[in-house]
Amino acid sequence: xxxxxxxxxxxxxxxxxxxxxxxxxxxxxxxxxxxxxxxxxxxxxxxxxxxxxxxxxxxxxxxxxxxxxxxxxxxxxxxxxxxxxxxxxxxxxxxxxxxxxxxxxxxxxxxxxxxxxxxxxxxxxxxxxxxxxxxxxxxxxxxxxxxxxxxxxxxxxxxxxxxxxxxxxxxxxxxxxxxxxxxxxxxxxxxxxxxxxxxxxxxxxxxxxxxxxxxxxxxxxxxxxxxxxxxxxxxxxxxxxxxxxxxxxxxxxxxxxxxxxxxxxxxxxxxxxxxxxxxxxxxxxxxxxxxxxxxxxxxxxxxxxxxxxxxxxxxxxxxxxxxxxxxxxxxxxxxxxxxxxxxxxxxxxxxxx
Amino acid sequence: xxxxxxxxxxxxxxxxxxxxxxxxxxxxxxxxxxxxxxxxxxxxxxxxxxxxxxxxxxxxxxxxxxxxxxxxxxxxxxxxxxxxxxxxxxxxxxxxxxxxxxxxxxxxxxxxxxxxxxxxxxxxxxxxxxxxxxxxxxxxxxxxxxxxxxxxxxxxxxxxxxxxxxxxxxxxxxxxxxxxxxxxxxxxxxxxxxxxxxxxxxxxxxxxxxxxxxxxxxxxxxxxxxxxxxxxxxxxxxxxxxxxxxxxxxxxxxxxxxxxxxxxxxxxxxxxxxxxxxxxxxxxxxxxx
Numbered sequence: 001x002x003x004x005x006x007x008x009x010x011x012x013x014x015x016x017x018x019x020x021x022x023x024x025x026x027x028x029x030x031x032x033x034x035x036x037x038x039x040x041x042x043x044x045x046x047x048x049x050x051x052x053x054x055x056x057x058x059x060x061x062x063x064x065x066x067x068x069x070x071x072x073x074x075x076x077x078x079x080x081x082x083x084x085x086x087x088x089x090x091x092x093x094x095x096x097x098x099x100x101x102x103x104x105x106x107x108x109x110x111x112x113x114x115x116x117x118x119x120x121x122x123x124x125x126x127x128x129x130x131x132x133x134x135x136x137x138x139x140x141x142x143x144x145x146x147x148x149x150x151x152x153x154x155x156x157x158x159x160x161x162x163x164x165x166x167x168x169x170x171x172x173x174x175x176x177x178x179x180x181x182x183x184x185x186x187x188x189x190x191x192x193x194x195x196x197x198x199x200x201x202x203x204x205x206x207x208x209x210x211x212x213x214x215x216x217x218x219x220x221x222x223x224x225x226x227x228x229x230x231x232x233x234x235x236x237x238x239x240x241x242x243x244x245x246x247x248x249x250x251x252x253x254x255x256x257x258x259x260x261x262x263x264x265x266x267x268x269x270x271x272x273x274x275x276x277x278x279x280x281x282x283x284x285x286x287x288x289x290x291x292x293x294x295x296x297x298x299x300x301x302x303x304x305x306x307x308x309x310x311x312x313x314x315x316x317x318x319x320x321x322x323x324x325x326x327x328x329x330x331x332x333x334x335x336x337x338x339x340x341x342x343x344x345x346x347x348x349x350x351x352x353x
Numbered sequence: 354x355x356x357x358x359x360x361x362x363x364x365x366x367x368x369x370x371x372x373x374x375x376x377x378x379x380x381x382x383x384x385x386x387x388x389x390x391x392x393x394x395x396x397x398x399x400x401x402x403x404x405x406x407x408x409x410x411x412x413x414x415x416x417x418x419x420x421x422x423x424x425x426x427x428x429x430x431x432x433x434x435x436x437x438x439x440x441x442x443x444x445x446x447x448x449x450x451x452x453x454x455x456x457x458x459x460x461x462x463x464x465x466x467x468x469x470x471x472x473x474x475x476x477x478x479x480x481x482x483x484x485x486x487x488x489x490x491x492x493x494x495x496x497x498x499x500x501x502x503x504x505x506x507x508x509x510x511x512x513x514x515x516x517x518x519x520x521x522x523x524x525x526x527x528x529x530x531x532x533x534x535x536x537x538x539x540x541x542x543x544x545x546x547x548x549x550x551x552x553x554x555x556x557x558x559x560x561x562x563x564x565x566x567x568x569x570x571x572x573x574x575x576x577x578x579x580x581x582x583x584x585x586x587x588x589x590x591x592x593x594x595x596x597x598x599x600x601x602x603x604x605x606x607x608x609x610x611x612x613x614x615x616x617x618x619x620x621x622x623x624x625x626x627x628x629x630x631x632x633x634x635x636x637x638x639x640x641x642x
Contacts, residue, residue, distance in 0.1 A: 072538075085536050089558055318409075
């Protein structure tokens with residue numbers, strides 16, 4: 001186990017820079033998720049930690065060693081790939097033991113360690129099968145088994161669950177988290193799925209266009225998104241947002257372009273008249289109140305009801321625990337939880353107050 | 354009813370095609386046992402049209418009455434046969450080694466030479482097939498004379514390697530392209546060097562393609578006549594050249610030519626029957642996932 005430190009790392013292809021000076025400290029035993037839309041540089045960053053991609057500038061440290069120039073085999077890391085990358089001509093046991101075999105580990109020890117990993121991952125009956133004879137979920141487990149038999153310093157996961165169906169994904173999510181709690185190995189996990197990142201990680205790094213937008217615990221990011229991008233990216237369904245102006249005259253409120261008034265608890269000092277974006281999460285709206293929106297779609301899931309409606313010319317989504325009896329086309333009344341309203345600067349997109 | 358009709362039509366077509374495909378082979382084999390009169394009269398069916406004779410096999414010392422005696426033509430035949438084996442296997446092995454390495458490079462690494470990139474280099478290799486070999490006859494004759502490679506086995510192997518290399522590179526590049534890069538990357542992370550990943554992971558997976566490329570180039574080299582006739586004379590002459598030279602004072606000895614042709618075809622037929630599925634497997638990997 002070791003800490004990983006990414007220090008002002010940059011990556012260019014030709015004269016096009018795709019990662020613009022990213023610094024992420026990862027402490028020993030931590031589970032960090034790198035999350036962001038496709039093309040944000042998260043996979044490139046992971047591959048730079050693995051040594052599969054050159055570092056244009058900056059440093060990457062694993063433990064107390066700068067690994068910039070080290071080939072992957074000398075970094076003592078294990079990686080799980082999106083398409084599993086199992087060796088098709090080797091059995092499950094050979095796949096899992098390959099790294100140990102390369103390190104000239106005695107045969108008996110390889111067998112023991114493979115067996116132990118197989119027990120953890122429920123793979124014992126499949127040890128002599130070939131990857132093509134396994135289901136997607138089993139292949140995924142073999143890929144993880146290959147990583148854990150080595151007991152490496154760092155686990156690297158590159159979107160390991162995106163090839164699985166929804167149900168299996170939820171199941172494997174829990175398994176990976178459990179595995180981490182058991183092994184306590186430093187883990188860097190890349191995903192585009194913010195739910196995966198939220199549920200698994202100790203800390204989330206949101207990347208966008210090659211820069212770090214925000215770093216923090218899952219609930220930090222959810223409760224206090226630093227800017228509009230993080231606010232829109234974290235949380236599902238996404239946060240409702242309205243453009244307009246902050247008004248302190250009379251009762252504090254937020255006025256949209258068409259004059260709709262959205263309530264505010266208080267106006268932070270010095271922000272009266274500021275052009276801003278008003279954000280409220282769908283789950284922080286409750287039924288009844290001063291906002292009247294026209295319903296377009298109702299999506300009941302049983303546990304909750306999702307209402308898509310139009311307010312002030314924008315789409316607004318509300319998620320309610322109650323059953324909703326209105327029909328599309330009718331008006332629905334809702335109100336935001338004032339303590340949970342977010343304000344962002346309209347120009348910079350940064351959080352206000 | 355239409356289904357039965359359908360089947361009849363399909364099978365008729367297949368049978369007709371089989372006859373068309375197999376008839377030349379039958380013709381060659383049967384001519385081995387014909388005398389001059391039968392050849393000229395175009396007799397086809399043995400024992401009905403003509404009485405089989407040992408003429409052809411006797412001409413190369415392989416008929417029952419000559420097989421246990423000293424026979425110059427047989428020694429000659431065995432020498433040519435051995436030359437053909439050496440040239441085709443030697444060239445195929447060399448082409449496979451060079452071609453696989455080139456194909457792997459083209460499939461995995463990005464090259465740039467002036468304005469040329471990977472695609473252009475690949476096309477350059479393949480474009481070698483566009484040029485008719487005749488164009489190269491003079492230059493190669495002069496070159497081989499200068500290098501003292503005329504009528505030598507090494508010279509023959511080199512030119513055969515050159516001529517099958519484009520096909521080997523093409524097949525192997527296709528093969529390597531279907532292997533996901535993550536496999537090598539996983540091997541690198543697991544502790545392999547780049548060469549280790551190539552030998553331990555990629556080569557075994559690419560094996561079907563290599564077998565197909567090897568068989569294909571053996572067949573091409575085995576059948577090659579033009580350069581063998583041009584660049585060899587007494588020492589390194591191959592079987593196809595010997596087949597073509599069966600002309601005696603009374604014209605062409607059809608029977609001995611047919612006997613030699615049969616002997617030349619035989620290895621290919623064996624390859625075709627027993628290794629065909631490897632060729633198909635090698636050439637179609639990746640097309641079905």
